[in-house]
Amino acid sequence: MPRTAADETPPADLVELGRIVGTYGIRGWIKVQPHGRADESALGSSSEAWIRPARGPIPGPGQGAAREPLTADASAWRRVELLDARPHSNALLLRIDACDNREQAALLKGFAIAVSRSRFPESEPGEYYWVDLIDCEVIGQQGVVLGRVLAVDDFGAPHPVLRVVGPDGETHLIPFVAPIIGEVDLAAKRIAADWAADY
Numbered sequence: 001m002p003r004t005a006a007d008e009t010p011p012a013d014l015v016e017l018g019r020i021v022g023t024y025g026i027r028g029w030i031k032v033q034p035h036g037r038a039d040e041s042a043l044g045s046s047s048e049a050w051i052r053p054a055r056g057p058i059p060g061p062g063q064g065a066a067r068e069p070l071t072a073d074a075s076a077w078r079r080v081e082l083l084d085a086r087p088h089s090n091a092l093l094l095r096i097d098a099c100d101n102r103e104q105a106a107l108l109k110g111f112a113i114a115v116s117r118s119r120f121p122e123s124e125p126g127e128y129y130w131v132d133l134i135d136c137e138v139i140g141q142q143g144v145v146l147g148r149v150l151a152v153d154d155f156g157a158p159h160p161v162l163r164v165v166g167p168d169g170e171t172h173l174i175p176f177v178a179p180i181i182g183e184v185d186l187a188a189k190r191i192a193a194d195w196a197a198d199y
Helices: 102-106
Strands: 014-024 029-034 048-053 078-088 091-096 111-116 137-139 145-153 161-165 171-175 181-185 190-193
Touching: 014 048, 014 091, 014 102, 145 171
Parallel strands: 137 190
Antiparallel strands: 014 029, 014 111, 029 091, 048 078, 048 111, 078 091, 137 145, 145 161, 161 171, 181 190
């Protein structure tokens, strides 16, 4: 079935999930360095993705949630069908349409790869996609506003860390783990934390 103009217009809710870092084998598989865990990436269950030449350095682990609209330059994105996916060590191997050999796959090295947030699998109760935590207001002890979540980092610890920037520009690194984190209200974009401004 031929693609229409609507098929080539990227959705407004794109989330960059990784960068293409190389090839795998001779049949056109690409190797993606995901911004989170490979076995939990929405790339593993989505039937389509969007790719474009990457801008800036590869974000560190856990920093896959975009802090600026990814669709600012919509013409740079290209839709691809995801035909197969599987985790491989800390990477993700993908087979995409119209990429049938190593040479074609090599041309995509350095590209960013994104998926519409609407295509993410539904999360379990008490579990959250990191991208949904971005820009949430964090309320600390005594109701003090600590700031807004700029990023979610994974430093290899058992739990991720919220990078929260306050109104004064000060940064707080708050472990995203109970009992430090209380109620998470995504609808209100608000997170309660047992954390003081001077920690």
